[in-house]
Amino acid sequence: MQLHFTKDVLPDSVSTDFQNLNKLNEQFPRLIEILFQFLLEPKETEKFMQRLSEFAGEHGMSAGPLRNLMKSVLLVPQGALKKNLTAAQIKEDLVTLGLNEDKAAHFSQQWGEHYAALSRHAVGQTLMVNQLVDMEWKFGVTVGTSEVQKVGNIFLQLKLVVRKGNSTENVYMELTLPQFYNFLHEMERAKASMECFS
Amino acid sequence: MSSSAICVSHDSPTLTSPTANMAAAVSSEDFNTLQLLLKAPSKDAVRDVCIQSHRGPSRRLAETTASTLSIPAAQAAQLVQSLHRLSHHVLFNNLSSPEQILALFPESFHTSLKNLITKILLENSPTWRTDALSDQISLPQLKELDWRVDLVTGSDSVSRMSVPTCLVQLKMEDPCPAAGGKSISTVTVELGRESLDTILDGLGRIRDQLSVVAGK
Numbered sequence: 435m436q437l438h439f440t441k442d443v444l445p446d447s448v449s450t451d452f453q454n455l456n457k458l459n460e461q462f463p464r465l466i467e468i469l470f471q472f473l474l475e476p477k478e479t480e481k482f483m484q485r486l487s488e489f490a491g492e493h494g495m496s497a498g499p500l501r502n503l504m505k506s507v508l509l510v511p512q513g514a515l516k517k518n519l520t521a522a523q524i525k526e527d528l529v530t531l532g533l534n535e536d537k538a539a540h541f542s543q544q545w546g547e548h549y550a551a552l553s554r555h556a557v558g559q560t561l562m563v564n565q566l567v568d569m570e571w572k573f574g575v576t577v578g579t580s581e582v583q584k585v586g587n588i589f590l591q592l593k594l595v596v597r598k599g600n601s602t603e604n605v606y607m608e609l610t611l612p613q614f615y616n617f618l619h620e621m622e623r624a625k626a627s628m629e630c631f632s
Numbered sequence: 633m634s635s636s637a638i639c640v641s642h643d644s645p646t647l648t649s650p651t652a653n654m655a656a657a658v659s660s661e662d663f664n665t666l667q668l669l670l671k672a673p674s675k676d677a678v679r680d681v682c683i684q685s686h687r688g689p690s691r692r693l694a695e696t697t698a699s700t701l702s703i704p705a706a707q708a709a710q711l712v713q714s715l716h717r718l719s720h721h722v723l724f725n726n727l728s729s730p731e732q733i734l735a736l737f738p739e740s741f742h743t744s745l746k747n748l749i750t751k752i753l754l755e756n757s758p759t760w761r762t763d764a765l766s767d768q769i770s771l772p773q774l775k776e777l778d779w780r781v782d783l784v785t786g787s788d789s790v791s792r793m794s795v796p797t798c799l800v801q802l803k804m805e806d807p808c809p810a811a812g813g814k815s816i817s818t819v820t821v822e823l824g825r826e827s828l829d830t831i832l833d834g835l836g837r838i839r840d841q842l843s844v845v846a847g848k
Contacts, residue, residue: 518792527774557812560787566800566821568833571838575845581764583724588845590838591771592731594802596821605819607804608771611842618835620777624798631796 435530437514438523451506461493462537469504472549474509474555508539511545515556521546567602568595590614658721662714669711669743671701678745682752685715686760688726693814722753725759732755772817798823 458465468489474481486504490497510531514524525542543561546557573590585608594605609617672678677700684693690710698708718736727733735751778801786792801820807814823831 450677462772473794484665484773504657515789516789518790524781541694553790556790557793559789560793560795562797562822562824564819564821566823567830569834571834573838573842576768577766578667579764581720581723581768582726582761584726585765587765588842589770594819596819596820605802605804606771607774608800613774614799614835614838614842618832618839620640620779621800621828621832621835624779624781625832627826628796628828 437530438446438512438519439517439519439527444509444611447502450511450606451503454503455507456532456534456537459556460491463540465489465504468483468615470544472508474548474551476555481592511552514529514545515552518553521549562597566594567597570595571591658714658718659735660738662717663741665710665714666708666718666749667742668701668703668707669749670742671703673700675748677701678748679752681712682719682749683713683756685712686719686756689713689716705712718749719753719760720758722757723764726761728754728757767807769808772806774802775805775816776803777801796825798825798828 437444441508449562454517455462468482468485472478475481480495486500489495501585509528511525513519514527515574521542525538525547528538528541532609541563570593571590573588576587576589590609590611590613592607592609594607596603596605660775667680669678672681681693681697681700689709691709694709694712697703697712698705700709700712703711721727721736722733727736730750733753734746735745737746780799782799784793784796784797799820799822801818803816803818806813806815806817
């Protein structure tokens with residue numbers, strides 16, 4: 435079987451699952467809707483399972499086999515996202531797997547509609563090292579020190595919140611005015627550089 | 633508190649008792665002690681002792697001063713402390729005119745020495761002030777900023793992509809690290825476009841507020 439979304443050899447159960455999918459008619463769109471809701475919010479596995487159970491109940495199916503079926507179906511959009519497949523390519527794959535034309539067309543149309551959001555999300559999942567999560571700041575005037583009674587220097591304090599693995603780390607620093615203006619200038623240059631790539 | 637008491641990293645290997653620079657007025661006893669400088673072989677010798685005393689008491693300085701002035705070590709140590717109190721008093725109160733400094737000395741003080749000390753204090757005050765301000769307690773100070781923009785062309789979640797990302801490296805120096813701590817630290821953070829825009833937004837607001845403050 436030549437498939438766009440994966441180079442792996444799929445277990446036979448996958449073909450069986452797609453053929454079983456053909457048996458659903460009026461229920462198919464709703465099932466696909468549930469599937470895409472999950473793809474758009476991949477962290478909400480419990481909601482997904484719950485919706486599948488409700489669906490199974492409503493249509494006189496057993497929840498367990500339905501879940502297994504969906505696991506097979508999920509392989510296609512998940513692989514397609516990684517490989518940036520078009521709606522046409524995904525439709526071809528579904529047909530190759532045994533899904534009938536109408537259903538494959540419906541699925542790929544939904545894919546096309548949601549592709550932008552799904553893509554953004556996948557890109558958002560891309561590894562970032564020490565991602566800057568938040569920045570807080572305050573500035574003020576140093577009025578005096580133990581060495582010099584009267585001063586009038588402006589200072590700026592920054593707190594950067596950096597994601598390190600599963601937790602965050604706070605980094606505190608102080609900048610003088612010239613350093614602040616330099617920081618601002620450099621960040622503007624970085625932004626200009628990034629905009630070259632858009 | 634004197635800065636040499638807080639930061640163990642400063643020069644003097646043997647610290648005598650911490651001197652509270654700010655509040656200590658210069659006593660008449662101090663001025664008496666200062667007249668020991670009349671024994672100095674040259675104006676330059678007076679200048680040297682004044683400048684070195686400003687940093688803080690040290691046994692080495694007391695010894696050198698004792699031999700330069702041919703006075704006992706104990707007296708030299710007192711002289712260094714008195715000079716230290718005087719220079720820090722001038723610094724703390726920002727005495728910047730000759731009249732202000734001359735007014736500190738008692739009537740009976742040797743006139744030429746008084747003028748010389750005043751001149752030395754005025755000459756060095758700007759440097760001492762700059763040093764004090766750059767040495768003051770603060771959060772780690774940003775020393776260097778470097779950045780780089782990468783184009784991410786693939787990842788485990790999307791095999792083909794073209795997304796710019798920005799890496800910023802910040803080098804900070806802690807002016808007063810905790811004992812055993814390092815003074816220079818480096819942090820590298822990664823920012824996506826949106827984060828960078830948000831940061832620029834925040835920095836822009838800071839700049840606007842700064843110009844309001846500067847305008848006042």
